[in-house]
Amino acid sequence: MSRAIPQPRPSAADPILDVRDVTLRFGGLTSLDGVSLRHGRGSVLAVIGPNGAGKTSLFNCLTGAYRPQQGSARFWPTAPTAPTAPASPATQAGASALVGVGERGVELVGRSPHRVTRLGIARTFQNIRLFPEMSAVENVQVGVEVRARAGALRGLVPTRAVRREEREILERSHLLLDFVGLRHRVRWPAGSLAYGEQRRLEIARALGTSPALLLLDEPAAGATASERRDLVALIRAIVDQGVSVLLIEHDIRLVAAVARSIVVLNFGRVIATGSPEQIRSDPAVIEAYLGDPDDRADDRADDRADDRADDRADDRADDRAAGQAGDGTDGSEGRR
Ligand SMILES: Nc1ncnc2c1ncn2[C@@H]1O[C@H](COP(=O)(O)OP(=O)(O)O)[C@@H](O)[C@H]1O
Numbered sequence: 001m002s003r004a005i006p007q008p009r010p011s012a013a014d015p016i017l018d019v020r021d022v023t024l025r026f027g028g029l030t031s032l033d034g035v036s037l038r039h040g041r042g043s044v045l046a047v048i049g050p051n052g053a054g055k056t057s058l059f060n061c062l063t064g065a066y067r068p069q070q071g072s073a074r075f076w077p078t079a080p081t082a083p084t085a086p087a088s089p090a091t092q093a094g095a096s097a098l099v100g101v102g103e104r105g106v107e108l109v110g111r112s113p114h115r116v117t118r119l120g121i122a123r124t125f126q127n128i129r130l131f132p133e134m135s136a137v138e139n140v141q142v143g144v145e146v147r148a149r150a151g152a153l154r155g156l157v158p159t160r161a162v163r164r165e166e167r168e169i170l171e172r173s174h175l176l177l178d179f180v181g182l183r184h185r186v187r188w189p190a191g192s193l194a195y196g197e198q199r200r201l202e203i204a205r206a207l208g209t210s211p212a213l214l215l216l217d218e219p220a221a222g223a224t225a226s227e228r229r230d231l232v233a234l235i236r237a238i239v240d241q242g243v244s245v246l247l248i249e250h251d252i253r254l255v256a257a258v259a260r261s262i263v264v265l266n267f268g269r270v271i272a273t274g275s276p277e278q279i280r281s282d283p284a285v286i287e288a289y290l291g292d293p294d295d296r297a298d299d300r301a302d303d304r305a306d307d308r309a310d311d312r313a314d315d316r317a318d319d320r321a322a323g324q325a326g327d328g329t330d331g332s333e334g335r336r
């Protein structure tokens with residue numbers, strides 16, 4: 001990517017993520033087919049594509065939920081030039097997880113979700129996953145506690161240090177709720193919040209783990225126009241805090257408002273990479289996606305249903321042909 005104006009460091013030249021040739025199969029279905037992408041530190045990279053393109057599968061491969069059959073995903077949790085992420089009570093605890101991160105970064109493939117979180121990658125889910133009975137602030141605490149030093153023994157041994165850490169966790173959780181605009185919802189059960197608020201709460205919880213890279217899976221799904229504007233502002237504020245963002249989003253206008261570059265997936269393959277302007281005018285992208293994503297997704301589902309119906313009809317025809325071929329013999333001759 002060439003840039004006319006020199007940027008202050010960190011620049012996109014510093015990688016935070018380098019995905020190479022990732023292939024993920026489920027039985028006969030190839031959900032990711034040799035996917036490669038590179039994400040520059042301190043920016044937003046958007047991943048777009050029709051339903052079923054493999055976007056969520058990619059997130060699952062990066063976060064240890066799925067293990068791809070092939071490929072690598074290298075991650076650089078820190079760079080010498082990176083600004084610090086929002087202050088954490090226990091950044092030191094996270095730092096110990098970074099020992100051994102050199103020029104080549106760390107390999108994410110094969111790591112457990114827990115290890116990936118500790119390395120500095122957090123995510124939100126396409127289908128919101130909060131603890132609905134717990135309050136907003138308690139949900140965020142769950143994220144912040146990932147980095148806590150006292151860990152599971154905290155409740156058993158309430159030393160002064162443990163109490164101080166608990167206070168810090170609570171303070172940071174409040175700050176994060178403030179940051180995402182949910183100060184007025186601190187004590188509300190997560191399940192009672194409006195949909196858009198739940199999405200922001202999930203972002204606050206993810207930020208609680210002090211990530212270097214935040215993965216957002218369709219954060220604007222179901223959002224109103226004003227919630228979308230708020231989300232654009234929130235994503236920019238997150239990047240300003242030194243957190244890089246990988247964003248799955250359907251709304252190309254929202255994507256163009258925050259993302260420096262875009263990767264387009266279709267049927268598990270990268271079909272285009274470029275700036276929002278380049279992507280908008282790419283014929284392959286227009287064909288695959290931008291025309292009318294909903295119609296196209298529906299068309300594809302219809303096509304698949306038609307294909308299956310055709311296959312069944314073919315099978316029946318084969319069966320009939322086999323039956324006829326076998327007439328007068330043992331009935332199995334014509335079968336393949
Ligand atoms: N756990 C799974 N088992 C079987 N197939 C899966 C699984 N996860 C995803 N897939 C398939 O992988 C393809 C890509 O899905 P997904 O990554 O959810 O797409 P997107 O997020 O772009 O809509 C789909 O065909 C989906 O059915």
Ligand SMILES: [Mg+2]
Nearest residue numbers: 055056057126
């Ligand atoms: Mg998805």
